[in-house]
Amino acid sequence: MTKEKPDRRDPDKPRPWPKLLARPTVPMPRPGAVRQAQPIATGTEWTLGTLERFDKAIAAHAGRMGLDTYPIQYEMITASQMLDLCSTVGMPVHYSHWSFGKLLLSQEHGYRKGMTGLAYEIVINTNPSIAYLMETNTLALQVLVMAHAGYGHNAFFKSNYLFRQFTQADAILDYLQFARGFVQECEEQYGWREVEAVLDCCHALAAYGVDRYRRPQRLSVKRERARLNDRLKFAEKHYNPDFAHLHMRERDEPGAPAADVFDPQENLLYFIEKHAPKLPPWQRELVRIVRKVSQYFYPQRLTKVANEGAATFWHYTLLNELYDSGEVDDGFMLEWLANHGDVVAQPAFDSPNFHGLNPYALGFSIYRDIRRICEEPTDEDRQWFPNLAGSRWQEAIAFAMTNFKDDSLIEQYLSPKVMRDMRLFLMHDSEEDREHYTVRAIHNEAGYTRVRQALAAQYRSEAHIPTLVVARASDDAERALLLQHRVENGRMLDAKSAESILGFVKQLWVFDVVLEEVDSDGTRLKIHRT
Amino acid sequence: MAQTPGDSGGSGSGPILAGLLRIVDRRSDPPGRGAINRERFIRRFKDEIKRAADEEFGKRSIKDVGRGGRISIPGRGLAEPRLVHDDDSGSHDFVLPGNRDFLPGDSIDRPRKDGGQGDGDEPGSGEGRDSFAFALSREEFLALFFDDLELPNLERTRFGEMSMQRMRRGGYSREGLPANLLPGMTVRMGIARRIALRGALAERIAELEAECAGCNGPRRDALIEEIERLRKRRGSLPFLEDVDRRYRSRVPTAAPSTRAVMLCLMDVSGSMDERKKDLAKRFFALLYLFLERKYGHVDVVFVRHTETAEEVDEQRFFHDPQTGGTLVHPALELAYHIIQGRFAGPDWNVYLAQASDGDCTVEDGHRSAAFIAQELLPLLRYFAYIDIPSSSGWFNRASDLWQSYDALQSPAFARRAVHDRNDIWPVFRELFARKQAA
Numbered sequence: 001m002t003k004e005k006p007d008r009r010d011p012d013k014p015r016p017w018p019k020l021l022a023r024p025t026v027p028m029p030r031p032g033a034v035r036q037a038q039p040i041a042t043g044t045e046w047t048l049g050t051l052e053r054f055d056k057a058i059a060a061h062a063g064r065m066g067l068d069t070y071p072i073q074y075e076m077i078t079a080s081q082m083l084d085l086c087s088t089v090g091m092p093v094h095y096s097h098w099s100f101g102k103l104l105l106s107q108e109h110g111y112r113k114g115m116t117g118l119a120y121e122i123v124i125n126t127n128p129s130i131a132y133l134m135e136t137n138t139l140a141l142q143v144l145v146m147a148h149a150g151y152g153h154n155a156f157f158k159s160n161y162l163f164r165q166f167t168q169a170d171a172i173l174d175y176l177q178f179a180r181g182f183v184q185e186c187e188e189q190y191g192w193r194e195v196e197a198v199l200d201c202c203h204a205l206a207a208y209g210v211d212r213y214r215r216p217q218r219l220s221v222k223r224e225r226a227r228l229n230d231r232l233k234f235a236e237k238h239y240n241p242d243f244a245h246l247h248m249r250e251r252d253e254p255g256a257p258a259a260d261v262f263d264p265q266e267n268l269l270y271f272i273e274k275h276a277p278k279l280p281p282w283q284r285e286l287v288r289i290v291r292k293v294s295q296y297f298y299p300q301r302l303t304k305v306a307n308e309g310a311a312t313f314w315h316y317t318l319l320n321e322l323y324d325s326g327e328v329d330d331g332f333m334l335e336w337l338a339n340h341g342d343v344v345a346q347p348a349f350d351s352p353n354f355h356g357l358n359p360y361a362l363g364f365s366i367y368r369d370i371r372r373i374c375e376e377p378t379d380e381d382r383q384w385f386p387n388l389a390g391s392r393w394q395e396a397i398a399f400a401m402t403n404f405k406d407d408s409l410i411e412q413y414l415s416p417k418v419m420r421d422m423r424l425f426l427m428h429d430s431e432e433d434r435e436h437y438t439v440r441a442i443h444n445e446a447g448y449t450r451v452r453q454a455l456a457a458q459y460r461s462e463a464h465i466p467t468l469v470v471a472r473a474s475d476d477a478e479r480a481l482l483l484q485h486r487v488e489n490g491r492m493l494d495a496k497s498a499e500s501i502l503g504f505v506k507q508l509w510v511f512d513v514v515l516e517e518v519d520s521d522g523t524r525l526k527i528h529r530t
Numbered sequence: 531m532a533q534t535p536g537d538s539g540g541s542g543s544g545p546i547l548a549g550l551l552r553i554v555d556r557r558s559d560p561p562g563r564g565a566i567n568r569e570r571f572i573r574r575f576k577d578e579i580k581r582a583a584d585e586e587f588g589k590r591s592i593k594d595v596g597r598g599g600r601i602s603i604p605g606r607g608l609a610e611p612r613l614v615h616d617d618d619s620g621s622h623d624f625v626l627p628g629n630r631d632f633l634p635g636d637s638i639d640r641p642r643k644d645g646g647q648g649d650g651d652e653p654g655s656g657e658g659r660d661s662f663a664f665a666l667s668r669e670e671f672l673a674l675f676f677d678d679l680e681l682p683n684l685e686r687t688r689f690g691e692m693s694m695q696r697m698r699r700g701g702y703s704r705e706g707l708p709a710n711l712l713p714g715m716t717v718r719m720g721i722a723r724r725i726a727l728r729g730a731l732a733e734r735i736a737e738l739e740a741e742c743a744g745c746n747g748p749r750r751d752a753l754i755e756e757i758e759r760l761r762k763r764r765g766s767l768p769f770l771e772d773v774d775r776r777y778r779s780r781v782p783t784a785a786p787s788t789r790a791v792m793l794c795l796m797d798v799s800g801s802m803d804e805r806k807k808d809l810a811k812r813f814f815a816l817l818y819l820f821l822e823r824k825y826g827h828v829d830v831v832f833v834r835h836t837e838t839a840e841e842v843d844e845q846r847f848f849h850d851p852q853t854g855g856t857l858v859h860p861a862l863e864l865a866y867h868i869i870q871g872r873f874a875g876p877d878w879n880v881y882l883a884q885a886s887d888g889d890c891t892v893e894d895g896h897r898s899a900a901f902i903a904q905e906l907l908p909l910l911r912y913f914a915y916i917d918i919p920s921s922s923g924w925f926n927r928a929s930d931l932w933q934s935y936d937a938l939q940s941p942a943f944a945r946r947a948v949h950d951r952n953d954i955w956p957v958f959r960e961l962f963a964r965k966q967a968a
Binding site for chain 1: 612613618620628
């Protein structure tokens with residue numbers, strides 16, 4: 001951020017904000033807690049045995065608080081293995097692609113130069129859940145990671161409605177195995193350049209390869225194989241690119257959609273897979289693979305704050321429990337707290353370290369505040385959260401973890417206290433004035449609701465990923481594909497990015513692709529062509 | 531936390547304690563996927579990476595060239611495009627943390643688009659955003675260079691036959707140098723010896739005692755004395771004896787020759803300007819890398835000459851200016867003596883690369899060619915001559931030395947002319963291109 005000089009400010013308004021208060025606190029065991037005489041282990045060294053004992057202790061506390069998780073499997077890995085994992089978005093099996101290599105190289109470079117740290121942990125939404133621990137971590141960090149990933153994330157994966165609906169935790173690794181095999185076969189058969197070109201296209205469109213409202217079919221490797229075989233066999237017999245469209249029409253015959261009653265489709269990759277006129281079957285299969293993987297990660301994109309917040313809340317809670325019961329010592333406490341502090345730090349908007357809102361900080365504050373409201377409600381809380389105040393916090397937290405994604409969680413639970421603590425304020429960038437931002441609302445009685453709604457809106461996926469629908473695919477000789485972007489608040493598409501994306505769509509669709517931007521009345525504002 | 535006593539139903543009743551917990555140690559797993567994706571990346575951007583590596587090349591010392599290391603390629607082709615909003619259109623709201631003293635209605639300057647944002651991560655590099663930096667390993671670096679090159683045929687046929695004695699670890703021995711002593715092994719042998727001796731002595735004593743019980747008189751006295759002596763001996767077995775000592779043993783084994791030396795000969799007379807030296811350096815660097823890749827370790831000898839020849843270090847070889855006329859023959863002679871003195875014998879693979887602008891007298895040229903043919907070539911695996919004619923070259927004819935070398939006809943001799951930087955690599959490839967077996 002460049003320095004923003006306050007200029008057109010009303011000097012007469014009173015500005016009563018004191019400096020932000022930071023109150024360092026020293027951890028103290030809960031008064032009256034029954035403490036064990038000896039901590040489970042001290043110092044920074046760990047063995048698999050100690051970790052296992054810690055896990056038992058954490059599990060006991062988690063069970064007592066009613067945390068419901070998949071069984072956990074921890075895997076101890078080295079730093080370079082962690083780098084490998086990070087490069088394939090955390091999945092231990094994945095098809096190979098240069099973009100993963102790019103990620104790997106840049107991370108490795110950053111890590112070697114000491115510019116970036118490594119992720120402490122990766123946890124995979126599978127059943128049993130797999131959490132990776134890095135061997136270079138100290139005892140306190142290992143236990144922190146176990147509580148965070150093995151219990152926090154794990155419980156979130158198991159309970160949250162999105163993950164329950166959209167991902168099949170037990171099938172993803174098998175499917176990726178299948179995908180890897182298939183991509184490899186294609187490379188052998190059709191050459192890596194071809195395969196890479198198709199995958200590049202699909203990756204660019206991956207965000208438009210998800211069903212946002214429909215529950216996807218269960219992944220099953222066996223069924224995928226069978227389907228693939230059928231498809232390839234059929235293609236072998238009948239495929240002739242010049243006549244492909246005839247088959248297509250035949251299949252679509254019952255209720256063949258005339259151009260004017262075409263249902264807009266939001267899943268672009270699905271549409272391409274099923275209807276692209278000239279795509280050979282193996283390329284359709286590649287499209288399908290990217291689509292399925294994208295679908296699997298879709299809930300993760302929607303629950304960054306909720307997921308990280310829950311995991312952070314739970315590691316904080318569980319480790320404090322360990323401390324209260326005397327299972328860990330003061331040194332242990334101070335070490336992980338220092339780390340925790342770094343993770344949930346939220347630099348102010350004008351700090352050089354500011355890179356947007358920290359999902360850990362926001363999520364952690366929200367969940368912590370839910371617990372506070374349950375346990376020690378103030379009058380304000382009673383007014384804002386009448387149902388929450390004074391109820392059992394375990395149930396309130398479980399409910400919040402189960403039924404919300406980022407935007408709804410914020411809309412429902414972002415409390416005035418959190419807004420005050422984080423000093424959230426709402427800025428407006430208007431079309432009329434491109435030189436300035438205006439402050440619309442701050443953390444006061446008049447502003448709470450507006451800030452909260454705006455922040456929730458900011459976490460809807462439309463805020464980052466422009467919407468795109470397949471508006472029409474004509475069946476005539478031109479076979480053009482019409483994509484539509486609905487413009488809201490006058491936000492148009494970046495011309496350059498639209499152009500490159502269209503290029504990718506065209507590569508798969510082969511015939512003309514047009515992207516139009518329409519406003520809410522359906523008036524066409526702009527047209528991009530390939 | 532205070533008001534929440536434990537859940538009813540007791541702790542640990544959940545599925546999490548059902549004994550499914552496992553900590554699996556994967557640290558020793560072979561590395562896998564990372565390497566594949568890495569290779570994919572390099573394969574895809576081979577051209578860019580090669581170009582970047584080429585630039586890196588010029589900056590390094592000859593021995594460091596092959597070390598691998600940081601490469602940075604333009605980021606343009608690397609981007610994975612996504613569809614994004616145009617930030618200059620429409621209006622939008624956004625929430626920021628850390629309000630200091632803003633009130634509703636305040637307005638502040640919109641940050642300039644060109645004004646940085648990109649700082650922080652890559653200090654000091656203005657184009658940090660546009661370029662992608664990463665580290666290549668040495669192997670990857672060299673693999674890029676020597677994609678399809680091979681040592682000349684000649685060498686390959688001899689390579690297999692060539693063998694030398696090499697000392698290898700081979701078990702233990704009772705004699706050896708103190709430096710090779712194995713203390714642990716030695717003490718263990720001592721323990722074994724003491725156990726064995728003690729057992730044998732104990733048996734003998736038991737035997738004698740049995741005998742002693744059945745007799746008397748002087749025989750009995752003698753037996754008692756003997757038992758006493760044995761007991762004493764058993765009590766004072768030495769901790770270590772000479773026979774306990776064990777040494778690492780080394781046995782000679784035959785191994786293919788892997789030692790290589792490369793002699794760089796360069797004309798540094800007044801006519802060799804910086805440009806020509808740079809070309810020569812590039813060629814030498816390539817050769818060095820290539821040989822090192824094949825052999826593991828390569829000695830490099832630098833010989834420069836004007837009218838006289840001398841052996842120098844790398845720094846002086848490339849950067850110390852000299853003036854004077856040119857005589858090639860002395861340099862070849864010096865090379866010959868160096869080879870005879872230090873690198874003689876079948877276990878050395880000797881390569882000689884000569885770079886010159888080709889100015890020499892006719893007589894010198896002929897003498898040199900004859901010397902190479904008769905004396906040098908038998909000692910060498912390969913003789914590569916690089917001719918760097920003056921760029922002005924308005925008499926468009928082959929240089930004197932080039933003409934003299936016309937007389938050389940040997941598969942171990944090759945020569946090429948290099949005019950500018952772009953020639954180096956093709957020429958090098960030509961010289962070492964994998965020859966199709968006839």
